[in-house]
Amino acid sequence: MRLTLRTFLLVLALCTFGGTVSAQMWELGGVGGWGFARDATVTGPPGSAETGFDSGLAVGAIAVNNMHNYISGEIRYTYRLGDAHVTAGGTKATFDASAHLVHYDFIVNTSPRDSSLRPFLAFGGGIKYYRGLGVEQPYQPLEEFVLLTKTNQITAMLSVGAGVKFRISEHIMIRGEFRDFIGPTPDRILVPAPGNKVSSWMHDFVPMFGITGTF
Numbered sequence: 001m002r003l004t005l006r007t008f009l010l011v012l013a014l015c016t017f018g019g020t021v022s023a024q025m026w027e028l029g030g031v032g033g034w035g036f037a038r039d040a041t042v043t044g045p046p047g048s049a050e051t052g053f054d055s056g057l058a059v060g061a062i063a064v065n066n067m068h069n070y071i072s073g074e075i076r077y078t079y080r081l082g083d084a085h086v087t088a089g090g091t092k093a094t095f096d097a098s099a100h101l102v103h104y105d106f107i108v109n110t111s112p113r114d115s116s117l118r119p120f121l122a123f124g125g126g127i128k129y130y131r132g133l134g135v136e137q138p139y140q141p142l143e144e145f146v147l148l149t150k151t152n153q154i155t156a157m158l159s160v161g162a163g164v165k166f167r168i169s170e171h172i173m174i175r176g177e178f179r180d181f182i183g184p185t186p187d188r189i190l191v192p193a194p195g196n197k198v199s200s201w202m203h204d205f206v207p208m209f210g211i212t213g214t215f
Contacts, residue, residue, distance in 0.1 A: 027064035029212030038203040040185045042145045044196030049088035049145040051190045056081035058206050072107035086146040093141040095134035095148035102126045103159045118165040128157040130186045147191040157183040179206045
């Protein structure tokens with residue numbers, strides 16, 4: 001698992017920094033926001049339930065290569081807090097959890113890179129590294145639907161979104177954006193009970209604000 005993660009990071013770094021450095025415009029900075037995950041549905045003999053991850057803080061770092069006037073590339077890391085849970089019939093079981101997101105996005109800007117206002121669309125992909133951090137108990141409420149476990153799991157992830165950048169000085173930009181991180185349900189963290197099925201895909205909606213320095 002470590003080798004897979006390191007290999008992926010190396011590929012992303014090459015995509016971002018492997019081109020010609022001269023005559024390029026770069027941005028480095030940080031972003032932060034709040035994630036709202038959409039639950040997956042569990043169905044089976046006991047009935048139906050909802051499982052997923054709680055809303056929570058999302059913070060991260062970003063490196064941008066404005067390689068062309070209207071096309072950019074971004075490599076990003078985001079740390080996402082949000083406990084795992086399963087809910088049914090007014091009962092909710094939770095388990096401490098978090099996730100690390102690493103992805104590369106292509107950015108289509110609607111104005112040149114020296115503009116003071118730059119709306120943009122983003123699309124790309126990467127990985128989401130889930131971590132179950134709680135303490136497992138002999139009995140978990142609603143375990144007849146889903147068992148919440150203390151384990152790690154890496155899944156593929158799509159990233160789509162839109163936003164806008166504002167230049168507030170020659171070398172400082174602020175940004176607001178909305179991202180949807182889409183990926184398969186981590187079935188080693190949210191383990192369906194025998195005979196149950198969990199919907200395949202999950203969405204994590206994350207509005208974010210940030211600041212970058214340009215050079």
